[in-house]
Structures are given as structure tokens and as C-alpha cells.
Amino acid sequence: MPKRAAIRAEAARLRAVFEARGAVVVETPVLQPAEVLLDLYGEDIRARAYVTSDALRGEQMLRPDFTVPVVQMHMEHGAEPARYTYAGEVFRRQEDDASRTNEYTQVGYELFERDAPDTADAEVFSLIYNILKPLGLRAATGDIGILTAAVNGLNTTQRRKQALMRHIWRPNRFRALIERFSGRAPVPASRLALLSDADPMAGATPLIGVRGPGEIQSRINALREDHAADPIAAEEVERIDAILSVRGTCPDALMRLRDIAGDMPSIAPAVQRLAQRLAALEALGIDPDNLEFEATYGRTQMEYYDGFVFGFYAENQPDLPAIASGGRYDALTRRLGQGREIPAVGGVIRPGLVLGLGGLT
């Protein structure tokens, strides 16, 4: 385990590299209002972040990452385009595995840029790629945008699409919904009983609590509508499965996705963006043949990423977490921007892990 002072020095050095590339150095408070993070991530964040409180400001969290406060700062008074860099500790609560570290240093680079998303993706990736080159890491990439495009393009009700979109980052629930919407999973007996009841609201007594009869009735209406809708066609489910199973070098994956897009035109623009990103990476001297692409990459751990995602791993130490990771988070800027939005992409390096692997010099 490298010493704290050495990690700090390495973090400062990496931040200076980002600064030299035009990024403005920013600092964010360690204590973040819990409200914002809970709104974004829900109750799960409590298992991953330290919560504290006082009688004046209420609940606060020790910053679990920099992205959210940097986005907030930019949305308040940032010029465009903007490049930011930062270095500091993040805190991750550990509930089950005492061997995992609960405090570590991150150095990050975030790019807010409206006009050329593919070039922006390539800029962030290649910067980190070139910094980490001496370590000979394995680079993994993915693109959440292809799966969301596929869901949005399904020939089914808007409500079903919204339900699937809501659970893009929860693969098990996503799968359960697909099974149900496609008619592969049986309708539960309780649901059938409800649907065949001419007046289900008669049983809705006594009414207690905040959730009112109008809400119950409107969900019953939604369930009836859903029951009447055609199941999602088997071919469409197969195409979703085909997308989820895409894995290989970037050029192979692109070819496979283009094949699928032939039957599923809704993903064609997202696949085209992947092609443009690969071209942009190649223009920066990165050979796509050496990059892995996995369609499901980033689907379980990186919930605010909604487009390009990437991570760097030490192949001879598979138990180590990603040495660096990042991705595109356009939707996050929309949710934090209160009506405004700006496409954004960024990534972080963990200098402690970099030094543990022998360092960059």
C-alpha cells in the first residue's frame, strides 16, 4: 500500500497533466447535501456513502464521487465548452467486505461540450489511455446508449418502455420485465384476479395512508391497458438479447451491431455514434482493434452513465477494482440542471492503485 503523501503527490502530478490540457482546477466540498444524492440514486446510496447530520443542515454525505458536485457547479455558472480537473478523497461505505477500501483519492477530468460528442468521448478516453500506457492495462468499453435506443424503439406501449428504461441499470429487474411484457412469464394469479374483478375498488377499504383511491384506480386502469396490449414480439426480445450478448474487439462489435441494426433501425443512430467514436479514437492514435467492447459493460455499477463507458483494469490482478473509469452522463446534467442540460463526459484515475502497480515513471 503506497503512503498517503506519495498518493497525494501523484494526484497533484496527474491533475497538473489535465490542467496542462486546458482543464480548470476545481475544488468541491467533502460534505454534500444528502438530498441531491438520494434523489439521484435512491436509498441504495446509503449502503455506499457515509451519511452524517447536524441539526441545522440535516443529512449530509461524505462525497462518494466528484461528478455530481462538479456538474452542479457547472450548471450554476459554467461557460461552454468547459474542461475541469480535480483531485481529492472520495468515501465509500463498506458493509460486507472489510478488505475493500472506504476512502481513496481520485483525480478526474470532466468535459462539458455541446457540439462534437464523439470527439469529446475520444478526448477523455485517449487522455487517460495515454497517461496509463506505461502500466499496460486492459481497456474495457461499452455504450449504454445502444441498449436505451433499442428499448425506445420497441414496438410496444410507452408505459412499458418507461418501465424498462427505469430499470436499465438493474439487469435482473429488466430481465423480469422483458419476460412479463413478452408474455414468456405467466401473469401472477393475484393480477389475473384483479383484472377479472368487475369492481376491484370495492375491496379497497379501509383507505388509510397518503396513497389515495385515485392512485389505486389509475394503476388498475394502467394494468388493464397493459393486459390488453400485445406482448412484445419474440423477434424483438431476441434482438435485445443479441445486443446484450455483443462482446469482442471494437471493430467486431461494431460489425455485429450493424447487423442487428439492419433488423432494428431504431439503434442505427446509436451504432453510427459508436462508429464515429471509433474513428475519433483512431484519429487520436488509438487502435480500435486493441479495445474491447462489451454491450453490458457499465450496466451494474455506473448508473449515471448513459452513453460511452470505459474502464482500465490490471490483468494480472483481477481482484483490483478499475484503475480508471468514466463515461458520458448527459442525463445527469439534465436532472441536475433544472431545465437546462449539456452533454458531458468524464473520467477518474485512482493514483493509489497506479502507484500500487509500480507507478507511471
Added chain:
Amino acid sequence: MSVKLGVPSKGRLMEKTFDWFGQRGVQLGRAGSEREYAGFVQGVENVDLVLLSAGEIPRELAAGRIHLGVTGTDLVREKLGGWQSQVAELAELGFGHADLILAVPQAWVDVSNLDDLDAAAAAFRLTHGFRLRIATKYHRLVREFLRDNGVADYQLVDSQGATEGTVKNETAEAIADITSTGDTLRANHLKVLDDGLMLQSQATLFRSRMANLDGADSTTLANLLHKLGLTG
């Protein structure tokens, strides 16, 4: 030195624990007056009885301050992260049964399972501008259960007692609590979700993996477990 056995300090849990040990030839009892929290052990040498609140026994086991302890599985799993590395289950004692369940108002005819709850929570958040509240004192167990089952858009609100009343009082929309018969749930117009059983708990004898055992204590523990018909 001695082997320390932690037992709930009052009520039916204490009495039933005394009975369970008594049936196996180890007499446990309280020393002195009703109000004094000191105890004795007969039938095996060098074992000390430590009377504790059932809720504190997991922590004492994890700290290694007691070698053995009787408490509910629910409390161990709620309070100890990675509980298997800190304690070992030696025997289920066959009493103190309680199910940790998730319940919603009976009037929610549209909600029978977790799938429904998740959909109702999404709609609730849109309608009310805050996430559906689930009252509980089992924060970790409930959060893990809901995460594993892919339920989102809820929030936990702390309730240390009278949890079944929180829905009527409009401080929560659903509850997660332990129940043995379900009578209190029904009396408060709540129903358990079809797949809302999170954990079946009962009084259990645990061994600490963290407590030091010198040579003599190790023999004492082996004797005690032998007498109880257990291998440790």
C-alpha cells in the same frame, strides 16, 4: 479465565433460553434479586452467564467480549456486516420465531407483490414528489432485500416501535417489520406482499469467531458444547 455466555436479560426469550439449556443439563439462572443483572451457571465449570439486551448480543459477539450468545438471526444479520466472518451459528433453539416481512395497506388492491410495489413506488414519486416511504428498524436487511429484487424509488424511514401504525398516521406508506402471527398487521389494515417474506428468524445460539480462547477456555467450550450435544 472463563467462557462467557450472553443471554437475553429479560422476558420470554430469557426464560425459554434457560429452559433450553436446562433440558440439556446446564442450569442457568439469575442471581440475587429480580432486578439484579447477574447470573449463575451450573452443570459445567468455568462458564459465566452475561445477561444482556438481545439487541446488544450481536455487537458483543463481534467484539469478542462474549464467546457464545443467544439472540435472533434477524438482529445478527441486521447489525453485523459480513456476519458469517464474525459469528458462527451453532444451533437454532426452536423459539422466538419471527418473520421479517414487507406489508402495505389492505386497500392497495393493485399491489400484491414486489413487482407491483416497484411500479406503485414509481407512480407515487411522480404524484407526490417524494419517494414512497417504508417504515422499519431493519434498514440494512430491507435495503439489501429491495436492491436484490430491483425495487427502486422508495425511501426508508426509521421506526423503532409501533411501526404498524405509521401508515395510518401518514408517516409511511408501507412497513417492514417482524411479525409472529400477523394479528397486529391485520388490526392495522395491512397485508403482507406475496413475495414479501425477507427473513425467518428465531432464537439462535451463536459462537463468536472474534473471541480469544486460551487452552483452558478452549477445553471449557468443548465440554459445554459436548454437554449441549453440539459440535463447535
